[in-house]
Amino acid sequence: MKLRRVFIVSSMVLLPFVLALVAVLGVLFARQGGFEPYRVPHGGSRVVASDAATLARGEYLARIGDCQACHTTRGGMPFAGGRAFATGFGTLYSPNITPDAQHGIGDWSADEFAHVMRHGVARRGVLYPVFPYAHFSRVSDADLDAIYAWLRTQPASANEPPPNRLEAPADSRRMLVFWRMWYERPNADAPIAPADRGRYLVDGLGHCAMCHSTRGERGSLPPEGHLAGGVIPGLGWYAPPLDRLQLERYSDQELADYLRYGSAVHGSAYGPMAEVAYASLRALTAEDALAIARHLKQVEPSPLRPPPVAAHGDAVGGKGADLYADACADCHGKDGEGKPGAYPPLRDAVAMTAPDPINAVRMVLYGGMAITSTGNPRPHSMPPFAQKLEPADIAEVLNYARRRFGGRDSRLTAEEVRSMYGLVVD
Numbered sequence: 001m002k003l004r005r006v007f008i009v010s011s012m013v014l015l016p017f018v019l020a021l022v023a024v025l026g027v028l029f030a031r032q033g034g035f036e037p038y039r040v041p042h043g044g045s046r047v048v049a050s051d052a053a054t055l056a057r058g059e060y061l062a063r064i065g066d067c068q069a070c071h072t073t074r075g076g077m078p079f080a081g082g083r084a085f086a087t088g089f090g091t092l093y094s095p096n097i098t099p100d101a102q103h104g105i106g107d108w109s110a111d112e113f114a115h116v117m118r119h120g121v122a123r124r125g126v127l128y129p130v131f132p133y134a135h136f137s138r139v140s141d142a143d144l145d146a147i148y149a150w151l152r153t154q155p156a157s158a159n160e161p162p163p164n165r166l167e168a169p170a171d172s173r174r175m176l177v178f179w180r181m182w183y184e185r186p187n188a189d190a191p192i193a194p195a196d197r198g199r200y201l202v203d204g205l206g207h208c209a210m211c212h213s214t215r216g217e218r219g220s221l222p223p224e225g226h227l228a229g230g231v232i233p234g235l236g237w238y239a240p241p242l243d244r245l246q247l248e249r250y251s252d253q254e255l256a257d258y259l260r261y262g263s264a265v266h267g268s269a270y271g272p273m274a275e276v277a278y279a280s281l282r283a284l285t286a287e288d289a290l291a292i293a294r295h296l297k298q299v300e301p302s303p304l305r306p307p308p309v310a311a312h313g314d315a316v317g318g319k320g321a322d323l324y325a326d327a328c329a330d331c332h333g334k335d336g337e338g339k340p341g342a343y344p345p346l347r348d349a350v351a352m353t354a355p356d357p358i359n360a361v362r363m364v365l366y367g368g369m370a371i372t373s374t375g376n377p378r379p380h381s382m383p384p385f386a387q388k389l390e391p392a393d394i395a396e397v398l399n400y401a402r403r404r405f406g407g408r409d410s411r412l413t414a415e416e417v418r419s420m421y422g423l424v425v426d
């Protein structure tokens with residue numbers, strides 16, 4: 001008798017809390033798109049155009065979306081999947097998207113393909129956000145159809161990528177529903193009008209924000225961090241903000257050249273940006289490159305971006321200055337001005353002004369080579385210094401260079417440099 005009363009009273013007390021919890025979960029579920037993303041359409045008889053002009057457009061768009069880079073292993077068959085992605089919770093492999101019916105997406109309809117590109121939910125379940133669907137959701141129906149049509153003309157492969165190696169609970173695709181409830185906010189205004197060309201390419205297929213944004217918790221991409229710059233998860237490189245302040249030093253045309261050729265007067269693409277330039281942006285038409293440049297140079301700085309660095313530091317002397325004169329000045333110039341057409345300036349370079357010194361350290365340790373392109377047929381390279389300079393020297397020369405050419409109060413230590421040895425070189 002007494003027990004029953006306790007039960008009734010306590011459930012009356014708890015009831016409001018349970019109802020509130022259900023309501024909160026309901027709102028969060030609605031905000032990630034409700035049930036719509038999980039209704040993956042199978043089959044369907046909609047026929048998409050596959051004339052030569054559509055296929056050529058599909059091929060171009062697939063290049064700008066960089067599908068091949070992520071869906072191909074080194075030396076592997078294009079689009080057959082298996083490229084590994086390191087995440088904070090283990091390794092993920094890209095799937096086979098060739099027209100093989102069993103191992104690829106050969107039996108997918110155009111509707112199913114468009115659904116997956118828009119919502120990031122496929123037959124196999126919810127997809128991890130390493131797949132840039134949040135950006136692809138902004139692509140027009142006609143362009144998604146063109147990519148689909150072109151992918152179907154590619155050779156089929158029966159490759160089966162290795163199973164993912166992820167820790168619990170991230171290994172469960174069901175758990176991704178909770179991630180989506182917390183972090184996924186589908187764009188209400190998707191897709192972007194293709195006429196707004198620069199924005200359409202940057203925020204859509206180009207998925208630039210995937211690297212160039214400040215991430216929130218658990219790999220999320222909060223709107224405030226959009227194009228605000230940050231260290232790229234899993235890669236260990238810093239990508240700068242893409243906004244009018246960062247890109248002030250480029251004219252529209254210089255920026256368009258940087259994108260199409262991988263190098264221009266103010267620097268050359270290296271690290272993951274070199275890969276993007278080589279595999280994808282090199283294919284940009286002159287008009288599209290200019291549209292992207294014009295758009296980026298108008299992006300308003302986000303409050304989350306690092307404050308721009310003001311005046312450059314004085315020419316502090318000492319050991320750093322001597323090391324710079326000995327090891328770097330031949331190429332980068334006495335005053336960091338570089339050699340036009342050959343060596344990039346260090347004055348205002350990304351690695352000098354970046355709040356994080358990681359790009360500068362990696363370049364000095366392992367060197368780099370600008371990409372080959374029609375605008376830069378004989379690219380120059382930078383030698384690795386890992387065997388030539390001690391960690392303490394690398395810290396000294398970079399503190400000097402980042403202060404002088406980047407206005408950064410750089411206080412890199414030998415220990416920090418040592419901790420960056422052995423980062424995967426890509």
Ligand code: HEC
Pocket residue numbers: 061062065066067068070071085092093094095096097104105113116117122123124126127128129130131132147
């Ligand atoms: C940054 C890397 C990256 C890029 C760029 C990329 N993908 Fe993917 N894609 C992935 C990964 C990783 C997955 C698997 C995610 C998972 O297993 O949850 C995936 C999944 C997919 C799937 C789902 C396949 C299936 O069997 O479930 C399709 C379809 C797809 N991608 C097509 C494309 C197309 C088309 C493009 C270019 C417009 C593209 N991807 C660009 C990384 C990428």
Ligand code: HEC
Pocket residue numbers: 201202206207208209210211212232237238239240242246247258259266267268269270271272273274276281292350359
């Ligand atoms: C895979 C990650 C990645 C993606 C995707 C990516 N970038 Fe980058 N980007 C970087 C990194 C890292 C740097 C810094 C290294 C460098 O300057 O080459 C960079 C540098 C740049 C710079 C040089 C900025 C300066 O101040 O000199 C521009 C411009 C740029 N990216 C534009 C783009 C555009 C436009 C896109 C999309 C079409 C894009 N990036 C996509 C990683 C990426």
Ligand code: HEC
Pocket residue numbers: 266267268269270271324327328329330331332342343344345346349350351352359360363364367368369370371380381382383385397398401
């Ligand atoms: C033989 C010529 C050469 C020498 C010597 C050289 N560099 Fe470089 N450096 C280059 C080239 C070429 C690039 C562009 C590489 C690329 O795009 O991958 C570069 C790029 C860089 C970058 C990236 C700039 C950016 O845009 O963010 C930094 C930082 C850098 N060098 C620092 C140094 C320092 C410090 C030294 C001396 C310890 C040095 N370099 C010595 C040729 C050189």
